[in-house]
Amino acid sequence: MSYNLLKGKRGIVFGALNENSIAWKVAERAVEEGAVITLSNTPVAVRMGQVDELAKKVNAEVIAADATRVEDLEVVFSTSMDVLGGPVDFVLHSIGMSPNVRKKRTYDDLDYSLLEKTLDISAISFHKMLQVAKKMGAIADYGSVVALTYVAAQRTLFGYNDMADAKAMLESIARSFGYIYGREHHVRINCISQSPTQTTAGSGIKGFDSLMDFANRMSPLGNATADECADYCITLFSDLTRKVTMQTLFHDGGFSSMGMSLRAMDQYEKSFDKYRDENGNIIYG
Numbered sequence: 001m002s003y004n005l006l007k008g009k010r011g012i013v014f015g016a017l018n019e020n021s022i023a024w025k026v027a028e029r030a031v032e033e034g035a036v037i038t039l040s041n042t043p044v045a046v047r048m049g050q051v052d053e054l055a056k057k058v059n060a061e062v063i064a065a066d067a068t069r070v071e072d073l074e075v076v077f078s079t080s081m082d083v084l085g086g087p088v089d090f091v092l093h094s095i096g097m098s099p100n101v102r103k104k105r106t107y108d109d110l111d112y113s114l115l116e117k118t119l120d121i122s123a124i125s126f127h128k129m130l131q132v133a134k135k136m137g138a139i140a141d142y143g144s145v146v147a148l149t150y151v152a153a154q155r156t157l158f159g160y161n162d163m164a165d166a167k168a169m170l171e172s173i174a175r176s177f178g179y180i181y182g183r184e185h186h187v188r189i190n191c192i193s194q195s196p197t198q199t200t201a202g203s204g205i206k207g208f209d210s211l212m213d214f215a216n217r218m219s220p221l222g223n224a225t226a227d228e229c230a231d232y233c234i235t236l237f238s239d240l241t242r243k244v245t246m247q248t249l250f251h252d253g254g255f256s257s258m259g260m261s262l263r264a265m266d267q268y269e270k271s272f273d274k275y276r277d278e279n280g281n282i283i284y285g
């Protein structure tokens with residue numbers, strides 16, 4: 001259902017790879033809500049992914065760019081302003097990748113040159129995006145910028161590895177740049193901390209299926225889907241949230257405020273079944 005929340009707005013959506021991508025859903029919802037947009041992803045993703053299919057569907061130009069390269073980002077913002085007819089009103093940063101996770105390096109055996117890549121792709125690219133946009137006057141006053149993050153920035157979760165450090169930095173950039181961009185141009189910058197979601201990036205995390213199940217059992221409202229995340233992004237791009245900035249906003253069904261739920265405890269106790277005697281007492285020996 002459309003509420004015309006983004007009628008007349010222009011935006012850039014970074015990070016749509018395939019129809020599971022959170023950015024894919026955001027692009028579809030933004031256009032449904034009346035926005036005109038451009039799409040951006042790496043040259044490889046544009047070649048190998050399904051971005052062109054999405055572009056046709058939402059009538060958007062695709063601008064290939066590696067978000068770690070300032071020159072590429074300059075092209076994304078200048079082309080977007082040309083194509084869309086002026087500075088943009090919203091930007092989605094939906095980019096994340098850890099070469100250490102890909103190469104199965106554990107957190108106590110990181111390759112440091114790969115760590116630099118993780119941070120550059122998943123966090124510093126956000127700073128580069130904001131700095132380029134600000135210098136070019138590419139985001140209109142009262143614009144809104146959203147980046148996607150994960151609760152592992154605050155709490156340690158098995159397997160999230162150096163992405164946890166990247167997300168902590170990403171959230172810090174949202175605060176530090178949010179102050180400056182807000183003060184000078186009323187541009188707001190927020191992070192949405194999303195539930196584990198079945199996407200290409202998500203599935204790279206060790207034990208992802210169990211993590212999703214655990215998070216779902218722990219969350220009173222259950223895991224938030226990519227479609228629901230897109231809905232939340234739309235509210236942040238809309239004029240209904242003009243005083244929300246520099247926040248990490250949890251979109252996780254309540255997971256981040258939980259300690260233990262009945263549903264999770266119930267599942268947890270099942271794992272002790274084989275260690276019970278005939279009276280139901282747990283045998284630890």
Ligand SMILES: NC(=O)c1ccc[n+]([C@@H]2O[C@H](COP(=O)([O-])OP(=O)(O)OC[C@H]3O[C@@H](n4cnc5c(N)ncnc54)[C@H](O)[C@@H]3O)[C@@H](O)[C@H]2O)c1
Nearest residue numbers: 015017021022045067095096148149196197199200201202
């Ligand atoms: N899936 C989850 O469980 C989950 C949970 C919380 C937050 N997030 C975050 O959501 C965001 C989107 O991920 P997703 O789950 O939709 O997966 P996805 O794999 O569909 O999207 C990740 C995107 O990052 C792009 N990317 C990688 N390197 C890049 C670079 N150098 N320049 C530009 N783009 C680059 C990829 O091409 C891809 O489109 C990420 O920031 C991710 O960390 C995901």
